[in-house]
Amino acid sequence: MTMSLGPYASFIVTSYAAAAIVVAILIGWVVLDYRNQARRLRELDRSGVTRRSGRSAVDTP
Structure with missing residues (x-):
């Protein structure tokens, strides 16, 4: 199946490529973070640090 994108083919392909690159960079950033x-x-x-969210309201000094 061949698609004809017309006179704006380069703009369309570049836009999709740029969007794909941005999404790939964001996915990589999230994975590294x-x-x-x-x-x-x-x-x-x-190191023994505990989470405050693990305590209940009754445990508060």
């Missing part, structure tokens, strides 16, 4: 945050949480857990 997730790994960084997970690593930082593991370090905090190892």
Whole structure:
């Protein structure tokens, strides 16, 4: 199936390529940030820091 994009073919192809590149960069950024945050949480857990959200209202001093 061949599509004719007309005189604006280069603009259309460039726009789709730019959008695909931006989406790929955002996905990569999220993956790297997730790994960084997970690593930082593991370090905090190892050092003995606890999460405040784990306490109930009754446990508050």
